[in-house]
Amino acid sequence: MSRVRELFETMEYGPAPEDASLAKQWIESHDGIFGHWIDGQWSQATQHFESINPATEKKLAAIGQGLDADVNAAVSAARNALKPWQELGSNGRARCLYGLARQVQKHARMLAVLETLDNGKPLRETRDVDVPLVARHFYHHAGWASVLDSEMPNTSAYGVIGQIIPWNFPLLMLAWKVAPALAAGNTVVLKPAEYTSLSALYFAELTQNAGLPSGVFNLVTGAGETGRTLASHGDVDKVAFTGSTQVGREIRTLTAGTDKGLTLELGGKSPFLVFADADVDSAIEGVVDGIWFNQGQVCCAGSRLLVQESISDTFLSKLKQRMKTLRIGNPLDKTTDMGAIVSQSQLKNIQSYIDGAKKEGASCWHTETPLPESGWYFHPTLVTDVFSAHTIMTEEVFGPVLAVMTFRTHKEAIEIANNTRYGLAASIWSENINLSLDVASKIKAGVIWINSTNEFDAASGFGGYRESGFGREGGREGLWAYRKSLSDLPPDDQPPASAVAPVVANPTSALDKTSKLYIGGRQVRPDSGYSRGVAAYDGSLIGTVGEGNRKDIRNAVEAAHGASKWGSASAHHRAQVLYFLAENLEIRADEFSQRLEMITGTDGDLQVKESINRLFFYAGWCDKYEGTVHQPPLGRVVFAVPEPVGVMGLICPERDALLGLISLIAPAIALGNTVITIPSESGALVATDFYQILETSDIPAGVVNIITGARPNLASEIARHNDVDGLWCAGHRAMTAEIERLSVGNLKQTWALSGDRNWLDASVGQGTEFLRRATQFKNVWAPYGE
Numbered sequence: 108m109s110r111v112r113e114l115f116e117t118m119e120y121g122p123a124p125e126d127a128s129l130a131k132q133w134i135e136s137h138d139g140i141f142g143h144w145i146d147g148q149w150s151q152a153t154q155h156f157e158s159i160n161p162a163t164e165k166k167l168a169a170i171g172q173g174l175d176a177d178v179n180a181a182v183s184a185a186r187n188a189l190k191p192w193q194e195l196g197s198n199g200r201a202r203c204l205y206g207l208a209r210q211v212q213k214h215a216r217m218l219a220v221l222e223t224l225d226n227g228k229p230l231r232e233t234r235d236v237d238v239p240l241v242a243r244h245f246y247h248h249a250g251w252a253s254v255l256d257s258e259m260p261n262t263s264a265y266g267v268i269g270q271i272i273p274w275n276f277p278l279l280m281l282a283w284k285v286a287p288a289l290a291a292g293n294t295v296v297l298k299p300a301e302y303t304s305l306s307a308l309y310f311a312e313l314t315q316n317a318g319l320p321s322g323v324f325n326l327v328t329g330a331g332e333t334g335r336t337l338a339s340h341g342d343v344d345k346v347a348f349t350g351s352t353q354v355g356r357e358i359r360t361l362t363a364g365t366d367k368g369l370t371l372e373l374g375g376k377s378p379f380l381v382f383a384d385a386d387v388d389s390a391i392e393g394v395v396d397g398i399w400f401n402q403g404q405v406c407c408a409g410s411r412l413l414v415q416e417s418i419s420d421t422f423l424s425k426l427k428q429r430m431k432t433l434r435i436g437n438p439l440d441k442t443t444d445m446g447a448i449v450s451q452s453q454l455k456n457i458q459s460y461i462d463g464a465k466k467e468g469a470s471c472w473h474t475e476t477p478l479p480e481s482g483w484y485f486h487p488t489l490v491t492d493v494f495s496a497h498t499i500m501t502e503e504v505f506g507p508v509l510a511v512m513t514f515r516t517h518k519e520a521i522e523i524a525n526n527t528r529y530g531l532a533a534s535i536w537s538e539n540i541n542l543s544l545d546v547a548s549k550i551k552a553g554v555i556w557i558n559s560t561n562e563f564d565a566a567s568g569f570g571g572y573r574e575s576g577f578g579r580e581g582g583r584e585g586l587w588a589y590r591k592s593l594s595d596l597p598p599d600d601q602p603p604a605s606a607v608a609p610v611v612a613n614p615t616s617a618l619d620k621t622s623k624l625y626i627g628g629r630q631v632r633p634d635s636g637y638s639r640g641v642a643a644y645d646g647s648l649i650g651t652v653g654e655g656n657r658k659d660i661r662n663a664v665e666a667a668h669g670a671s672k673w674g675s676a677s678a679h680h681r682a683q684v685l686y687f688l689a690e691n692l693e694i695r696a697d698e699f700s701q702r703l704e705m706i707t708g709t710d711g712d713l714q715v716k717e718s719i720n721r722l723f724f725y726a727g728w729c730d731k732y733e734g735t736v737h738q739p740p741l742g743r744v745v746f747a748v749p750e751p752v753g754v755m756g757l758i759c760p761e762r763d764a765l766l767g768l769i770s771l772i773a774p775a776i777a778l779g780n781t782v783i784t785i786p787s788e789s790g791a792l793v794a795t796d797f798y799q800i801l802e803t804s805d806i807p808a809g810v811v812n813i814i815t816g817a818r819p820n821l822a823s824e825i826a827r828h829n830d831v832d833g834l835w836c837a838g839h840r841a842m843t844a845e846i847e848r849l850s851v852g853n854l855k856q857t858w859a860l861s862g863d864r865n866w867l868d869a870s871v872g873q874g875t876e877f878l879r880r881a882t883q884f885k886n887v888w889a890p891y892g893e
């Protein structure tokens with residue numbers, strides 16, 4: 108017995124390199140020089156840069172540097188192809204996507220080898236993970252193309268989509284972007300990352316084999332500047348970006364106020380939690396996959412290991428043993444666990460994080476496994492003696508570096524896990540499913556794996572909370588990002604006339620009562636000490652309201668955070684509160700109607716009636732806007748749960764003072780958000796009357812806060828506030844552009860909607876579009892069967 112055991116321990120793998128000659132022949136067939144793929148053919152590039160094999164530091168090919176003219180040509184090809192592509196119909200598009208999936212499978216080996224040569228990741232991963240997932244993505248979305256018309260009625264394609272992707276999963280990121288965009292009836296211009304263009308270039312040729320009409324998929328290679336040109340192109344209808352949070356911010360700023368759709372899939376610093384009752388051996392394998400898969404260059408890498416204190420010594424000593432068995436070297440060798448880092452500059456970045464960690468007092472440990480003499484390699488590294496505030500615990504290293512902390516209780520584990528500005532993923536290890544699901548519900552991240560990590564499937568949404576971006580990729584959730592709701596009208600070009608109705612600052616008239624602000628369930632005086640007059644339709648002064656400022660917004664945000672339990676209240680309870688609001692409004696319908704008449708000069712009955720209806724509508728939705736259960740082709744089940752966005756700012760429309768206010772508040776609170784509401788300026792008195800309805804309707808303090816004052820200024824204050832998670836702005840373009848620009852601080856989700864829509868018309872004034880915007884999906888992967 109002991110001999111067999113010894114054999115296993117000493118047994119060495121022999122080398123098993125994959126043959127790369129076919130991939131090299133394909134590069135040579137292009138003379139080692141590539142242009143762009145535009146309108147179904149190669150277009151010569153005028154400038155080039157080198158693509159280097161990170162495992163050998165040798166040049167692989169010369170890649171075209173996309174200039175303005177190339178981007179223009181690609182966008183115009185995509186524009187021209189749009190109509191015929193849409194006329195092809197759902198079946199025609201489905202066949203093309205199916206054809207792409209088949210092509211990927213037929214060329215799987217070539218694609219895997221090219222990816223490994225270009226990126227440095229082990230062939231075992233490109234062959235067994237990247238390429239099969241790419242094929243699955245195209246198959247899945249071929250299905251979506253077929254069923255789209257019946258599954259997503261009242262929506263349309265965006266048009267031309269500009270897509271920008273990173274280098275860590277070059278082909279997989281291409282598939283995540285291109286498949287849903289095409290399935291949803293859009294055409295595409297894609298810019299891959301400068302380090303890794305080869306698999307995308309090969310894919311371009313496959314589109315022809317698959318019968319994709321010319322111009323539907325266009326590829327412009329190049330560096331960041333090419334991406335910037337694409338993202339700011341005037342004829343691009345939507346930008347879909349995956350990459351760093353820093354560049355995500357730049358793209359948010361570039362697209363602000365342009366009406367372009369935008370989704371951002373950004374970085375992460377994901378926690379990997381191991382509880383004392385975990386299956387330790389499985390958890391160790393989980394860590395290996397969580398941080399050393401793809402050399403740790405994974406957006407959702409479990410780069411923060413949090414281990415329960417009682418098992419931490421044993422766990423870390425086992426982990427070190429396991430690290431000693433990791434094979435580092437030639438990525439083309441099928442027995443290699445860890446290949447090369449994508450570039451020399453990325454290698455330097457990783458080293459500088461290690462140097463910084465040491466300076467901050469951390470201990471860094473790695474195995475003595477020799478690294479290859481040439482190529483950009485880095486040892487798998489364990490960093491201990493760190494605290495939450497250490498840079499290595501807060502910033503994305505994007506390399507094979509694992510920082511470790513311990514926790515005592517499960518409450519503390521959640522606190523440490525959420526102590527990050529990111530929110531992409533988390534991995535939870537425990538044999539207690541009750542504990543795991545409780546922790547899963549409390550971690551603020553878009554993807555949670557229970558007793559597993561780094562699992563992906565085309566049907567399950569992937570994407571982040573907070574500064575990890577917004578939008579999802581995969582499944583129905585991801586498809587929404589490529590369809591526009593037909594009722595979603597863009598902001599108005601001009602401020603509505605009523606917005607400039609006469610207001611009197613600090614009136615000194617004999618009016619005895621100034622309506623206050625409503626913060627934390629109480630009527631409070633504005634911090635400024637100022638009030639503003641509100642005029643009747645004939646210009647006469649009918650009352651005064653408080654002039655809110657930054658401090659009032661700050662207090663309201665604090666109150667809204669304090670009311671976060673509302674999000675975990677039962678949907679039934681929230682519905683009851685909304686029904687109660689409706690009832691109380693009905694009791695005072697005449698009063699509201701008269702107030703509206705005073706302001707607008709027209710009968711207010713209809714607006715009040717519709718406001719009551721709207722409250723009923725969203726009360727009805729409270730317990731019906733539910734998630735999905737995905738069944739990925741693995742021993743798992745994935746619960747996709749719509750969670751509230753969190754604390755939301757609502758900039759109400761200027762027109763329809765009562766109905767506009769309720770049309771934003773009701774869907775947001777129905778699904779568990781707490782809100783800071785900025786009402787119509789001309790109709791501010793209606794909002795202040797509404798406090799009394801709130802006070803009598805069992806709405807917990809802080810769930811709805813209302814600040815009167817200058818809408819654009821207050822909107823900007825909310826947009827700047829880093830503790831606000833989402834912001835809806837029903838207003839004119841200048842205001843929405845400003846809030847989009849200012850929202851980059853914490854990358855809050857924004858929705859610029861037309862304030863001038865006819866709120867009385869239920870087909871545009873209410874609907875599931877509002878509910879979708881009030882939620883973000885969390886996908887929880889749980890074990891289910893073998």
Ligand code: NAD
Nearest residue numbers: 272273274299300330331334335350351354372373374406
């Ligand atoms: P990056 O942001 O540097 O580059 C991403 C892409 O943007 C590249 O194609 C690059 O050329 C382009 N780009 C750079 N500057 C640009 C600009 N100013 N305007 C437009 N485009 C520009 O990121 P990276 O280093 O290639 O990739 C690593 C990052 O990607 C990590 O932060 C990682 O977490 C993130 N990532 C996220 C996901 C996700 O789904 N959330 C997936 C993979 C990677």
